[in-house]
Amino acid sequence: MSIDIRNISKRFGNFVALDNINLDVASGELLALLGPSGCGKTTLLRIIAGLETADAGQILFHGEDTTAKHVSERQVGFVFQHYALFRHMTVFENVAFGLRVRPKETRPSETEIKRKVHELLELVQLDWLADRYPAQLSGGQRQRIALARALAVEPKVLLLDEPFGALDTKVRKELRRWLRRLHDEVHLTSIFVTHDQEEALEVADRVVVLNKGHIEQVGTPEEVYDTPASPFVYQFLGDVNLFHSRVHEGWAEVGKGRIPAPDAPDAPAIIYVRPHEIDLSRVASGDALHGEINHIRILGATIRLEVDVEGHDAVEVELSRERYSEGGWKVGETVFLTPRTVQVYSEPQ
Amino acid sequence: MAFKQNSVLPGFGLSLGYSIFYLSLIVLLPLAALITKTFDLDWAHFWSAVSEPRVVATYKVTFGASFLAALINLVTGLLIAWVLVRYSFPGKRLIDALVDLPFALPTAVAGIALATLYAPNGWIGQWFAAGTPIGNLFGPEGLPLAFQPIGIVIALTFVTLPFVVRTVQPVLADIEQELEEAASSLGASRWQIFRLVILPTLLPALLTGFSLAFARAIGEYGSVIFIAGNMPFKSEITPLMIISKLEQYDYAGATAIAVVMLLVSFVLLLAINGLQWWSARRLGRN
Numbered sequence: 001m002s003i004d005i006r007n008i009s010k011r012f013g014n015f016v017a018l019d020n021i022n023l024d025v026a027s028g029e030l031l032a033l034l035g036p037s038g039c040g041k042t043t044l045l046r047i048i049a050g051l052e053t054a055d056a057g058q059i060l061f062h063g064e065d066t067t068a069k070h071v072s073e074r075q076v077g078f079v080f081q082h083y084a085l086f087r088h089m090t091v092f093e094n095v096a097f098g099l100r101v102r103p104k105e106t107r108p109s110e111t112e113i114k115r116k117v118h119e120l121l122e123l124v125q126l127d128w129l130a131d132r133y134p135a136q137l138s139g140g141q142r143q144r145i146a147l148a149r150a151l152a153v154e155p156k157v158l159l160l161d162e163p164f165g166a167l168d169t170k171v172r173k174e175l176r177r178w179l180r181r182l183h184d185e186v187h188l189t190s191i192f193v194t195h196d197q198e199e200a201l202e203v204a205d206r207v208v209v210l211n212k213g214h215i216e217q218v219g220t221p222e223e224v225y226d227t228p229a230s231p232f233v234y235q236f237l238g239d240v241n242l243f244h245s246r247v248h249e250g251w252a253e254v255g256k257g258r259i260p261a262p263d264a265p266d267a268p269a270i271i272y273v274r275p276h277e278i279d280l281s282r283v284a285s286g287d288a289l290h291g292e293i294n295h296i297r298i299l300g301a302t303i304r305l306e307v308d309v310e311g312h313d314a315v316e317v318e319l320s321r322e323r324y325s326e327g328g329w330k331v332g333e334t335v336f337l338t339p340r341t342v343q344v345y346s347e348p349q
Numbered sequence: 350m351a352f353k354q355n356s357v358l359p360g361f362g363l364s365l366g367y368s369i370f371y372l373s374l375i376v377l378l379p380l381a382a383l384i385t386k387t388f389d390l391d392w393a394h395f396w397s398a399v400s401e402p403r404v405v406a407t408y409k410v411t412f413g414a415s416f417l418a419a420l421i422n423l424v425t426g427l428l429i430a431w432v433l434v435r436y437s438f439p440g441k442r443l444i445d446a447l448v449d450l451p452f453a454l455p456t457a458v459a460g461i462a463l464a465t466l467y468a469p470n471g472w473i474g475q476w477f478a479a480g481t482p483i484g485n486l487f488g489p490e491g492l493p494l495a496f497q498p499i500g501i502v503i504a505l506t507f508v509t510l511p512f513v514v515r516t517v518q519p520v521l522a523d524i525e526q527e528l529e530e531a532a533s534s535l536g537a538s539r540w541q542i543f544r545l546v547i548l549p550t551l552l553p554a555l556l557t558g559f560s561l562a563f564a565r566a567i568g569e570y571g572s573v574i575f576i577a578g579n580m581p582f583k584s585e586i587t588p589l590m591i592i593s594k595l596e597q598y599d600y601a602g603a604t605a606i607a608v609v610m611l612l613v614s615f616v617l618l619l620a621i622n623g624l625q626w627w628s629a630r631r632l633g634r635n
Binding site: 071072074084086087097101102149152 | 525527528530531532533534535536537538541545546549550552
């Protein structure tokens with residue numbers, strides 16, 4: 001089912017949580033709301049669910065206005081960061097809850113409930129835990145049960161609020177792949193909130209980058225990563241080096257070197273370069289930046305070098321393990337840096 | 350030692366030893382003295398002292414009224430705790446403080462005040478007296494509140510009010526809002542959320558409050574005797590029986606009744622504690 005979000009605004013006192021948000025979610029897609037904490041992503045999700053009311057604007061489910069509908073009537077499945085499982089109920093009863101609270105006329109029979117719950121527990125691969133209590137499960141298991149519980153009511157939309165936020169890194173990676181596969185199986189329109197760009201890029205069909213109550217960019221993971229619409233998106237989607245400079249006839253000077261800025265107007269500008277998009281060399285070429293290696297950190301598969309660049313602060317350069325050993329870089333060496341791709345944003349005056 | 354556990358908190362032996370010594374001194378010793386005193390009686394005298402019809406009638410009144418009072422406070426205590434936790438309104442702190450007043454007031458003062466209020470000519474009692482519109486609903490004699498078993502329930506309800514409120518309040522405040530939101534998103538109505546999600550979570554606290562109120566009510570004397578009317582076989586409580594025996598210098602008889610009260614209370618509290626343990630275990634711990 002498609003969701004239209006129209007002109008949604010929300011304030012908490014003087015704080016503007018959401019400022020006139022417009023967004024269309026296509027039927028069956030998996031959408032990520034990505035942003036730093038306090039950007040309004042959770043508030044937007046809660047407004048879509050009906051757990052929070054917007055000050056202005058409308059939420060349309062499949063073209064139908066649901067703004068005034070109570071959460072219990074919206075047929076949304078909601079998954080919370082801290083699972084929100086009912087502690088006094090077994091896993092089975094947790095999943096069955098949504099079916100049991102239905103009014104008598106629409107409530108399935110006991111055998112039907114049993115069949116359905118076991119089917120869902122198999123879907124989340126935890127059928128063997130049916131008789132346990134939530135306190136006896138690990139975090140990852142709890143979140144899968146919470147998901148099964150949300151799916152039990154056959155929701156039209158699945159909403160997940162930082163679903164992997166309380167889990168450790170390894171489980172988190174496992175679960176997000178699992179969520180992706182699950183989505184490919186069930187094809188339910190899903191929106192999930194995250195502050196982890198890696199998670200959003202890996203799992204989602206489309207990513208919505210939010211900042212301070214505004215949408216900065218909407219696009220596929222490739223789009224937002226390769227062609228960020230704003231400096232914020234560029235910075236938020238991964239590590240970045242910043243050069244403050246002045247563009248003059250298509251070049252921005254940094255120390256003795258310069259960085260190409262072909263289409264930028266002559267004005268002060270901020271130049272963004274990702275650490276892994278910088279080439280290192282011992283030979284000075286015409287435009288390369290001069291620097292001295294100051295620090296080398298080995299982070300598993302990648303090596304991060306900190307280079308003090310003349311006329312600038314330290315710049316981070318990331319090399320793959322092979323390139324690092326080929327180069328044989330040492331601390332204290334003088335090196336020349338050439339950025340492969342740069343993004344130039346004119347600085348607001 | 351088998352019980353000893355490695356812990357960052359030192360002094361397990363010392364603190365446990367002191368706790369047991371203290372409890373023995375404060376609780377066990379007087380109770381042991383009480384029980385030894387009953388050995389002044391042989392079994393036949395003991396039995397006749399505790400099974401005298403007038404005494405048996407007081408057991409019924411005491412335990413029945415205490416149970417009723419604890420039950421009433423279970424419901425109203427939950428309601429008061431709910432209002433104090435869930436809503437904010439002017440004067441909330443004042444009402445919160447008011448809850449503890451029955452603890453602070455001398456029970457005799459409470460008893461006299463209640464007797465005055467609920468007597469047939471008192472502020473509240475007059476509305477239930479014979480010939481009044483409300484009183485007529487209950488028959489030609491109206492509904493006498495004071496100097497009746499019902500008066501005992503009123504006094505005990507007053508005295509034991511704080512227990513349920515104070516045990517439920519913190520637990521209710523700790524219930525995550527997310528639980529209710531999750532239930533709501535699954536289609537549960539307000540009432541279903543209360544019955545299926547909130548109430549089971551509160552159950553151990555409710556049981557604790559109930560058992561504390563019940564235990565306190567069984568031993569209550571001061572507030573009850575002024576409002577009870579103390580009619581034999583009708584509105585006499587067991588503590589009154591003990592006092593009247595003492596006044597006749599029948600110390601052994603008094604302690605015999607006390608021992609019976611003690612035993613019954615202990616068994617009841619143990620049962621409630623077991624129930625509470627069972628329900629708390631089901632809730633599990635994170």
